[in-house]
Amino acid sequence: MEYVIEMLNIRKEFPGIVANDNITLQVKEGEIHALLGENGAGKSTLMNVLFGLYQPEKGEIRVRGKKVKITDPNVANDLGIGMVHQHFMLVDTLTVTENIILGSEPKKYRLSIDMKKAEEDVRKISEQYGLKVDPAAKISDISVGMQQRVEILKTLYRGADILIFDEPTAVLTPQEIQELIEIMHNLVREGKSIILITHKLKEIMEVADRCTVIRRGRGIKTLNIAETNPNELASLMVGREVSFKTEKEPAKPQDTILSIKDLVVKDARKVDMVRGLNLDVKAGEIVGIAGVDGNGQTELIEAIAGLRPVESGTILLNGKDITDLPPRKVTEAGVGHIPQDRQKFGLVLDYPIGENMVLQTYYKQPFSKRGVLNFKNIYDKAKSLIKEYDVRTPSEFTRARSLSGGNQQKAIIGREVDRSPDLLIAAQPTRGLDVGAIEFIHTKLIEERDKGRAVLLLSFELDEIMNVSDRIAVMYEGQIVAIVKPEDTTEEELGLLMAGSKKQKVGES
Amino acid sequence: MSSNKFINLLVPIISLLLGLIAGAIIMVGFGYNAVEGFKALWNGAFGDIYFIGETVRQITPYIFSGLAVAFAFRTGLFNIGVEGQVIVGWLAAVWVGVAFDLPMIVHLPLAIAAAAIAGAIWGFIPGLLKAKLRVHEVIVTIMLNYTALYIANHLVRNVITDKGDRTESISSSASLKSQWLMEFTQYSTMHMGIILALIAAVFMWFYLEKTTKGFELRAVGFNQHASKYAGMNVEKNIILAMVISGAFGGLAGAMEGLGTFGYMSVQSGFTNIGFDGIAVALLGGNTALGVVLAAGLFGSLKVGALNMPVAGVPTELVDIIVALIIFFVASGYIIRWFLSRMKRRENK
Numbered sequence: 001m002e003y004v005i006e007m008l009n010i011r012k013e014f015p016g017i018v019a020n021d022n023i024t025l026q027v028k029e030g031e032i033h034a035l036l037g038e039n040g041a042g043k044s045t046l047m048n049v050l051f052g053l054y055q056p057e058k059g060e061i062r063v064r065g066k067k068v069k070i071t072d073p074n075v076a077n078d079l080g081i082g083m084v085h086q087h088f089m090l091v092d093t094l095t096v097t098e099n100i101i102l103g104s105e106p107k108k109y110r111l112s113i114d115m116k117k118a119e120e121d122v123r124k125i126s127e128q129y130g131l132k133v134d135p136a137a138k139i140s141d142i143s144v145g146m147q148q149r150v151e152i153l154k155t156l157y158r159g160a161d162i163l164i165f166d167e168p169t170a171v172l173t174p175q176e177i178q179e180l181i182e183i184m185h186n187l188v189r190e191g192k193s194i195i196l197i198t199h200k201l202k203e204i205m206e207v208a209d210r211c212t213v214i215r216r217g218r219g220i221k222t223l224n225i226a227e228t229n230p231n232e233l234a235s236l237m238v239g240r241e242v243s244f245k246t247e248k249e250p251a252k253p254q255d256t257i258l259s260i261k262d263l264v265v266k267d268a269r270k271v272d273m274v275r276g277l278n279l280d281v282k283a284g285e286i287v288g289i290a291g292v293d294g295n296g297q298t299e300l301i302e303a304i305a306g307l308r309p310v311e312s313g314t315i316l317l318n319g320k321d322i323t324d325l326p327p328r329k330v331t332e333a334g335v336g337h338i339p340q341d342r343q344k345f346g347l348v349l350d351y352p353i354g355e356n357m358v359l360q361t362y363y364k365q366p367f368s369k370r371g372v373l374n375f376k377n378i379y380d381k382a383k384s385l386i387k388e389y390d391v392r393t394p395s396e397f398t399r400a401r402s403l404s405g406g407n408q409q410k411a412i413i414g415r416e417v418d419r420s421p422d423l424l425i426a427a428q429p430t431r432g433l434d435v436g437a438i439e440f441i442h443t444k445l446i447e448e449r450d451k452g453r454a455v456l457l458l459s460f461e462l463d464e465i466m467n468v469s470d471r472i473a474v475m476y477e478g479q480i481v482a483i484v485k486p487e488d489t490t491e492e493e494l495g496l497l498m499a500g501s502k503k504q505k506v507g508e509s
Numbered sequence: 510m511s512s513n514k515f516i517n518l519l520v521p522i523i524s525l526l527l528g529l530i531a532g533a534i535i536m537v538g539f540g541y542n543a544v545e546g547f548k549a550l551w552n553g554a555f556g557d558i559y560f561i562g563e564t565v566r567q568i569t570p571y572i573f574s575g576l577a578v579a580f581a582f583r584t585g586l587f588n589i590g591v592e593g594q595v596i597v598g599w600l601a602a603v604w605v606g607v608a609f610d611l612p613m614i615v616h617l618p619l620a621i622a623a624a625a626i627a628g629a630i631w632g633f634i635p636g637l638l639k640a641k642l643r644v645h646e647v648i649v650t651i652m653l654n655y656t657a658l659y660i661a662n663h664l665v666r667n668v669i670t671d672k673g674d675r676t677e678s679i680s681s682s683a684s685l686k687s688q689w690l691m692e693f694t695q696y697s698t699m700h701m702g703i704i705l706a707l708i709a710a711v712f713m714w715f716y717l718e719k720t721t722k723g724f725e726l727r728a729v730g731f732n733q734h735a736s737k738y739a740g741m742n743v744e745k746n747i748i749l750a751m752v753i754s755g756a757f758g759g760l761a762g763a764m765e766g767l768g769t770f771g772y773m774s775v776q777s778g779f780t781n782i783g784f785d786g787i788a789v790a791l792l793g794g795n796t797a798l799g800v801v802l803a804a805g806l807f808g809s810l811k812v813g814a815l816n817m818p819v820a821g822v823p824t825e826l827v828d829i830i831v832a833l834i835i836f837f838v839a840s841g842y843i844i845r846w847f848l849s850r851m852k853r854r855e856n857k
């Protein structure tokens with residue numbers, strides 16, 4: 001019995017689209033099997049079929065050689081299949097332990113929950129697999145990386161030995177990614193099998209044993225990682241050659257567009273996160289903000305966008321004071337914002353994707369006149385954006401919620417870039433995008449720059465920062481501690497600066 | 510898409526059928542003739558033009574109170590305070606109707622506007638508290654129901670009248686009653702309010718679905734973070750939603766004050782028009798058209814029930830049937846689940 005999981009000729013349709021068209025996936029016992037494909041290729045759908053959330057129209061699933069019908073997630077649990085979803089499913093107000101045992105609580109005398117035993121169990125599993133967590137901490141108080149560990153523990157607690165990870169690294173910092181990779185190695189050593197979805201070829205090369213590539217709902221090929229390379233994977237998945245290094249001319253910076261002086265911003269807990277920050281961004285340049293997550297980047301961007309109050313300091317746009325203006329005024333002053341959290345800020349998930357395309361402009365002509373919406377113009381606009389930005393959706397009337405994660409992201413980017421604002425803030429714009437889409441978005445950002453716009457890029461991917469930025473501003477403990485040019489620096493040096501190394505401060509100009 | 514719409518239509522119909530079947534079972538169980546009972550119910554609601562007039566009269570305030578609940582619901586708010594808004598609307602309308610002597614073309618609109626404004630104020634308070642202080646609207650609106658009831662009783666007894674049990678009747682220039690309609694329906698209590706109710710339903714549909722304001726209100730109801738990001742004023746929209754919802758509630762009160770009764774008496778308890786509005790909105794899927802249809806159902810059952818004793822069935826039974834329908838609608842997701850399960854079976 002070689003395969004633990006066999007999904008044979010799976011077909012899954014949604015209204016207007018075939019998400020999985022005759023896909024076959026075979027996972028060997030004890031391997032890490034990567035699933036690679038463009039945004040909307042059908043990866044999440046395939047995994048949801050395996051986890052019993054969707055029923056396939058056609059095809060057969062075998063677990064450990066035995067044909068099974070996975071009618072709901074409970075059946076999947078019983079078969080030892082566990083899934084860590086792209087968007088976490090934890091109860092914020094409960095503790096780590098409570099979340100883990102939720103739904104399969106150990107009982108005392110069949111009545112009350114045996115919390116002692118629960119905590120003991122959780123501790124045991126977390127030690128066994130090297131998944132350090134604080135069992136008594138509240139979910140709302142722990143980092144995203146920790147929350148992910150809780151999700152993993154949840155599946156292990158239910159006795160899963162086949163684990164599905166749907167884009168686990170998209171939300172993690174590079175440090176957390178390394179830890180996760182370590183955890184995955186531990187899990188495999190303990191005899192688990194893993195299916196891993198990720199868009200980062202580097203990660204696949206590093207951890208996976210084999211990889212199945214799917215494109216537009218069809219299975220393309222399964223390869224041994226030892227016998228392939230990132231270029232081959234990328235072109236298999238996109239169907240054409242992909243260049244990883246974006247070509248661009250040297251920047252021609254002009255007038256200062258954004259000028260931030262002595263900015264102080266607090267977070268929700270009233271702690272200073274931005275502490276007297278100064279930064280200028282000129283027309284015709286891309287400034288990348290590099291830094292370890294939690295050094296005030298989120299607060300900085302939200303303050304510029306008018307989403308978070310400014311304690312002190314000023315933000316000037318084209319010389320005009322926009323400090324503490326409401327978001328609408330900031331937008332009208334010429335700021336576009338690709339938000340870090342696309343589902344929280346970027347989209348009204350229950351609106352059709354077409355209406356999401358005019359989320360900031362619906363009140364203007366030609367989308368409305370005297371307060372009455374003009375749906376024809378709205379959907380015409382949406383249609384052209386969907387085409388230009390290659391948003392894969394059955395139609396412009398489809399709810400944003402049913403788009404794949406990456407396509408939601410492309411829709412937001414299309415909307416923001418299309419307004420061609422004087423200042424474009426791009427916070428992790430390529431999070432969750434496939435390599436082809438990343439290339440496209442980078443080209444778009446550079447095009448905006450060449451049109452004379454200012455671009456402020458926030459990313460935790462040093463690759464992206466080095467590749468796209470004209471200047472790199474290193475952010476540490478709420479301040480810009482250094483400004484360097486990508487051609488004059490290395491990832492190692494940046495890493496040191498981001499960790500707060502003082503020595504490098506000479507590099508500041 | 511189309512199969513979803515089909516299910517959306519199917520679920521209330523199945524709920525209704527299940528409710529009626531359950532009602533029949535109970536009637537038979539207690540030894541009554543179910544066929545006769547339902548026949549009497551039907552005749553009591555639609556038997557002749559008089560009964561139809563009575564039914565329409567009953568439907569009118571239900572449309573308004575249903576719209577009030579539905580409007581708030583569509584913007585992410587739960588307005589349990591329609592009952593209180595009905596009471597203050599009723600009072601305001603009657604007060605204007607009694608206190609002034611004006612030509613009808615001014616008087617009637619003024620009285621109606623007074624009701625809408627009173628209801629709007631009663632909606633504004635929880636809206637403001639929700640927007641500024643994050644106080645949950647359910648708690649505030651429930652409390653405001655009692656406030657409305659006791660304030661209205663106090664005003665009727667001690668301010669508008671001198672220890673009377675009811676106000677004077679409004680002057681005819683503020684009345685929604687029409688001689689022609691009364692004659693046409695063999696002197697039922699039907700009044701012109703139904704036209705206003707239907708206009709209100711069209712207004713709600715248009716405002717929510719077609720205008721930029723409606724776009725904002727619904728967006729705020731779905732996702733406040735994204736709405737704020739998009740430049741919408743979340744607080745203002747919450748308040749506006751409650752104000753409009755409250756105005757609908759107030760207008761439901763105007764229907765009673767200016768149409769059905771023509772006066773306001775000291776209330777021993779709630780009118781239930783507002784509370785029934787919750788069920789109407791729920792049954793109508795919180796859409797304008799749905800509310801009109803659901804109000805039609807509720808009104809017909811209520812009026813038809815009065816005729817059921819003719820077949821020997823106690824009116825209380827109809828309350829049970831209505832309660833059963835609400836029960837089945839509230840648990841509509843069970844039916845939905847069942848339907849999707851059947852569909853899945855077909856697919857296999």
Ligand SMILES: Nc1ncnc2c1ncn2[C@@H]1O[C@H](COP(=O)(O)OP(=O)(O)OP(=O)(O)O)[C@@H](O)[C@H]1O
Binds near residue numbers: 014018037432
């Ligand atoms: N619940 C749903 N209803 C309708 N269509 C859906 C639904 N879920 C997914 N789809 C569609 O199925 C296709 C595949 O989506 P899926 O989420 O599987 O993509 P993915 O490969 O995971 O992409 P990504 O990398 O962007 O997450 C998409 O075109 C999407 O719009």
Ligand SMILES: [Mg+2]
Binds near residue numbers: 044045166
């Ligand atoms: Mg996905």
